[in-house]
Amino acid sequence: MAAPKTNLPVDPARIQDVIDGLARLTEPGRPYTRRAFTALFPAGRDFLLEKFQAAGLETRVDAAGNLVARRAGKKPGLGTIMLGSHSDTVPDGGRYDGIAGVAVALEVARSLADQGIELDHDLEVVDFLAEEVSIFGVSCIGSRGMAGVLPEEWFSRESNGLTLEQGIRDAGGDPARIAVEARKDIAAFLELHIEQGPVLETEKRDIGVVTAIAGITRIEIIVQGRADHAGTTPMGNRADALAAAARLVTGIEALAKSLSDGPSHFTATVGEFSIEPNAANVVPSRVRLLIDARAEDRAAMDLFAASLDLMAEQLGRETGTVIEAPRRISDNPPTPGDPMLLDVLDAACEVAGATHRRMASGAGHDTAWMARVTRSAMIFVPCLGGRSHAPEEFAETDDIALGAAVLFNAVIQLDKI
Amino acid sequence: MAAPKTNLPVDPARIQDVIDGLARLTEPGRPYTRRAFTALFPAGRDFLLEKFQAAGLETRVDAAGNLVARRAGKKPGLGTIMLGSHSDTVPDGGRYDGIAGVAVALEVARSLADQGIELDHDLEVVDFLAEEVSIFGVSCIGSRGMAGVLPEEWFSRESNGLTLEQGIRDAGGDPARIAVEARKDIAAFLELHIEQGPVLETEKRDIGVVTAIAGITRIEIIVQGRADHAGTTPMGNRADALAAAARLVTGIEALAKSLSDGPSHFTATVGEFSIEPNAANVVPSRVRLLIDARAEDRAAMDLFAASLDLMAEQLGRETGTVIEAPRRISDNPPTPGDPMLLDVLDAACEVAGATHRRMASGAGHDTAWMARVTRSAMIFVPCLGGRSHAPEEFAETDDIALGAAVLFNAVIQLDKI
Ligand SMILES: NC(=O)NCCC(=O)O
Numbered sequence: 001m002a003a004p005k006t007n008l009p010v011d012p013a014r015i016q017d018v019i020d021g022l023a024r025l026t027e028p029g030r031p032y033t034r035r036a037f038t039a040l041f042p043a044g045r046d047f048l049l050e051k052f053q054a055a056g057l058e059t060r061v062d063a064a065g066n067l068v069a070r071r072a073g074k075k076p077g078l079g080t081i082m083l084g085s086h087s088d089t090v091p092d093g094g095r096y097d098g099i100a101g102v103a104v105a106l107e108v109a110r111s112l113a114d115q116g117i118e119l120d121h122d123l124e125v126v127d128f129l130a131e132e133v134s135i136f137g138v139s140c141i142g143s144r145g146m147a148g149v150l151p152e153e154w155f156s157r158e159s160n161g162l163t164l165e166q167g168i169r170d171a172g173g174d175p176a177r178i179a180v181e182a183r184k185d186i187a188a189f190l191e192l193h194i195e196q197g198p199v200l201e202t203e204k205r206d207i208g209v210v211t212a213i214a215g216i217t218r219i220e221i222i223v224q225g226r227a228d229h230a231g232t233t234p235m236g237n238r239a240d241a242l243a244a245a246a247r248l249v250t251g252i253e254a255l256a257k258s259l260s261d262g263p264s265h266f267t268a269t270v271g272e273f274s275i276e277p278n279a280a281n282v283v284p285s286r287v288r289l290l291i292d293a294r295a296e297d298r299a300a301m302d303l304f305a306a307s308l309d310l311m312a313e314q315l316g317r318e319t320g321t322v323i324e325a326p327r328r329i330s331d332n333p334p335t336p337g338d339p340m341l342l343d344v345l346d347a348a349c350e351v352a353g354a355t356h357r358r359m360a361s362g363a364g365h366d367t368a369w370m371a372r373v374t375r376s377a378m379i380f381v382p383c384l385g386g387r388s389h390a391p392e393e394f395a396e397t398d399d400i401a402l403g404a405a406v407l408f409n410a411v412i413q414l415d416k417i
Numbered sequence: 418m419a420a421p422k423t424n425l426p427v428d429p430a431r432i433q434d435v436i437d438g439l440a441r442l443t444e445p446g447r448p449y450t451r452r453a454f455t456a457l458f459p460a461g462r463d464f465l466l467e468k469f470q471a472a473g474l475e476t477r478v479d480a481a482g483n484l485v486a487r488r489a490g491k492k493p494g495l496g497t498i499m500l501g502s503h504s505d506t507v508p509d510g511g512r513y514d515g516i517a518g519v520a521v522a523l524e525v526a527r528s529l530a531d532q533g534i535e536l537d538h539d540l541e542v543v544d545f546l547a548e549e550v551s552i553f554g555v556s557c558i559g560s561r562g563m564a565g566v567l568p569e570e571w572f573s574r575e576s577n578g579l580t581l582e583q584g585i586r587d588a589g590g591d592p593a594r595i596a597v598e599a600r601k602d603i604a605a606f607l608e609l610h611i612e613q614g615p616v617l618e619t620e621k622r623d624i625g626v627v628t629a630i631a632g633i634t635r636i637e638i639i640v641q642g643r644a645d646h647a648g649t650t651p652m653g654n655r656a657d658a659l660a661a662a663a664r665l666v667t668g669i670e671a672l673a674k675s676l677s678d679g680p681s682h683f684t685a686t687v688g689e690f691s692i693e694p695n696a697a698n699v700v701p702s703r704v705r706l707l708i709d710a711r712a713e714d715r716a717a718m719d720l721f722a723a724s725l726d727l728m729a730e731q732l733g734r735e736t737g738t739v740i741e742a743p744r745r746i747s748d749n750p751p752t753p754g755d756p757m758l759l760d761v762l763d764a765a766c767e768v769a770g771a772t773h774r775r776m777a778s779g780a781g782h783d784t785a786w787m788a789r790v791t792r793s794a795m796i797f798v799p800c801l802g803g804r805s806h807a808p809e810e811f812a813e814t815d816d817i818a819l820g821a822a823v824l825f826n827a828v829i830q831l832d833k834i
């Protein structure tokens with residue numbers, strides 16, 4: 001995107017060096033896979049620890065298993081400005097999702113030191129534990145923990161004989177102290193992340209200033225039909241669960257398209273879909289589908305859910321199937337970015353010479369959890385084709401460095417407030 | 418259906434006794450499961466063997482593993498009238514599918530003997546091997562074999578270390594002799610089967626005289642979209658394989674409904690359907706669906722296939738997905754019933770006092786393969802709710818016995834021709 005800037009307050013090569021170093025620490029033959037709670041994860045942590053220490057930062061692992069590196073400010077008690085993201089990946093993931101944000105946070109700290117800039121505030125760089133949906137089926141373990149909202153009933157979740165509680169302990173955390181150590185001293189939290197969507201690339205902008213992280217609601221629908229012999233049951237005599245579910249999928253797509261027409265971010269996706277008995281000569285008796293709906297605007301989500309209820313009810317009647325009332329299996333509200341921070345980030349883009357726009361995040365991020373305990377906001381940098389969670393995931397060094405410069409400028413600005 | 422007839426030439430209780438005896442031979446705790454090529458199958462065969470021998474029939478297992486019981490006629494060389502069906506079941510199947518036809522065939526032979534009727538023709542009762550789709554993924558092993566059209570390349574098909582070749586041998590057959598022993602001496606073949614559909618029950622008729630066994634064509638379609646992040650990819654920017662496939666399913670159903678509007682039997686069912694990656698927050702990248710289409714009229718099948726090609730091509734264009742040309746993975750033409758036999762069966766219904774109609778069979782049957790080597794036809798008796806391939810499968814003793822009377826009458830009639 002951006003023509004390489006020559007007057008940046010950060011060093012692009014050092015950022016890329018961290019990204020490349022972590023990219024080498026992948027499951028053999030499976031680029032780029034470094035899952036939280038696997039044997040490989042600590043290798044990434046060791047790599048980061050060494051970099052953090054080489055930068056003169058004071059490191060520790062907090063109760064929730066986050067790796068935290070600190071540079072003390074001149075005025076203890078003003079609170080901490082925190083920057084960071086996560087170093088874990090999805091299976092067969094990419095080199096930038098989360099990782100770019102950690103590398104950039106470190107680079108801001110290093111650049112401040114290089115330029116002899118001493119902040120009034122303490123500055124912390126964080127690598128959150130297990131942002132991606134982990135082997136325990138839940139995401140954002142570390143940021144939920146730091147915010148004091150990690151549900152204790154999740155501790156006993158188990159995967160392959162490992163509990164989440166033990167997993168946190170293995171990462172160096174102390175589950176029993178998560179609640180008491182919930183952070184109340186943070187003045188502001190900022191995260192840089194790749195966009196994971198096509199908007200910046202398409203519009204040729206350098207930076208997205210994130211107005212809100214969309215709320216994510218997962219809705220399960222079961223369509224119950226009747227298994228009949230596919231050859232002998234006349235077409236007019238069926239309760240075909242797949243035929244009914246197909247109309248539901250089409251309706252959900254149309255509804256989502258109309259809700260996404262406005263300026264506010266909305267998506268709905270049927271990502272999981274399975275049929276029973278799934279046999280060539282049997283009319284499908286049952287379909288389970290799972291909708292992932294995301295809205296910047298809570299009212300849009302409520303409208304979607306209400307329309308879905310109506311649609312399901314009507315389709316059940318029309319198709320002779322039984323469509324149970326759609327069930328919200330998880331429901332997180334949208335998280336607006338802190339208005340003051342958004343203004344600071346806009347100004348920081350101008351100072352860095354970065355073209356920018358405000359936009360919502362359709363993806364979930366650690367920032368949404370940090371917003372529970374402090375002013376929080378994030379910026380996006382462009383990524384190739386909007387692709388993420390895949391080995392092809394790619395972002396230009398210069399685009400990431402420009403984002404680092406924006407954060408650098410924002411930190412300088414925030415320190416004065 | 419029928420009020421119990423008191424003047425039947427057959428004994429309903431003896432028919433029911435065979436059905437009940439086989440029903441007891443099921444996998445423990447899994448009514449009613451007696452799969453071909455499992456350890457339980459020979460138990461059913463032993464039960465039948467004893468019944469056949471007690472009825473004074475001369476028994477053997479032919480090269481294709483069919484159990485054949487013979488009552489010699491007065492005029493050797495006239496050819497054989499053969500009656501029968503199959504005793505194997507689907508997993509969790511019923512007590513009547515196939516079994517009723519074997520029980521009735523035996524009862525016709527016994528009743529002829531009881532009444533001292535000697536036929537000019539030889540009469541044979543057959544229990545075909547493995548009519549249902551077997552562990553080898555193919556159906557109608559025995560009837561294909563008897564007709565000399567069992568593909569030899571299937572012999573090496575393997576399931577759990579067993580080859581089809583060895584499976585036939587275990588059943589008492591001799592695969593090497595199947596081709597040479599293909600039957601050329603059969604004068605007529607008749608099969609009784611439960612309808613497996615709701616038509617006779619709904620219309621309160623006793624007997625369906627089967628005009629044709631529908632051709633079965635299986636068509637596979639792959640819809641290739643693009644995996645994208647469900648939260649960040651705008652609705653207008655997707656190639657959602659599931660959304661495209663859903664419209665295909667709806668189109669297939671509508672097309673099948675219109676083709677089934679006429680007098681000729683047509684069904685199309687999407688019975689297998691799976692999506693990738695099937696993850697909550699990823700836009701589906703790939704769908705595979707398998708269509709089971711059945712037509713009494715070959716022209717209707719060709720029209721369906723041609724319309725499907727067009728529909729797939731157009732949908733691919735409209736949805737930004739790549740829909741490969743639908744691929745026929747199997748394709749069997751319809752098998753008309755022998756016109757002379759249909760007339761004989763109509764007349765036999767009248768003699769028995771059975772209400773009847775002509776109708777197509779949507780299900781595949783051994784009769785379709787016997788039609789390759791002799792005049793063949795079949796009759797249906799009603800079954801409860803049209804249900805089959807399920808433990809609830811049910812048919813009334815009196816309805817089955819009336820069907821047996823129809824076959825008895827037809828045999829007497831055929832013997833004179
Ligand atoms: N940023 C990101 O990909 N988060 C994973 C959770 C989600 O948004 O689906």
Ligand SMILES: NC(=O)NCCC(=O)O
Nearest residue numbers: 231281549779780781782
């Ligand atoms: N009669 C019957 O159910 N045959 C099984 C094969 C089929 O028609 O699908």
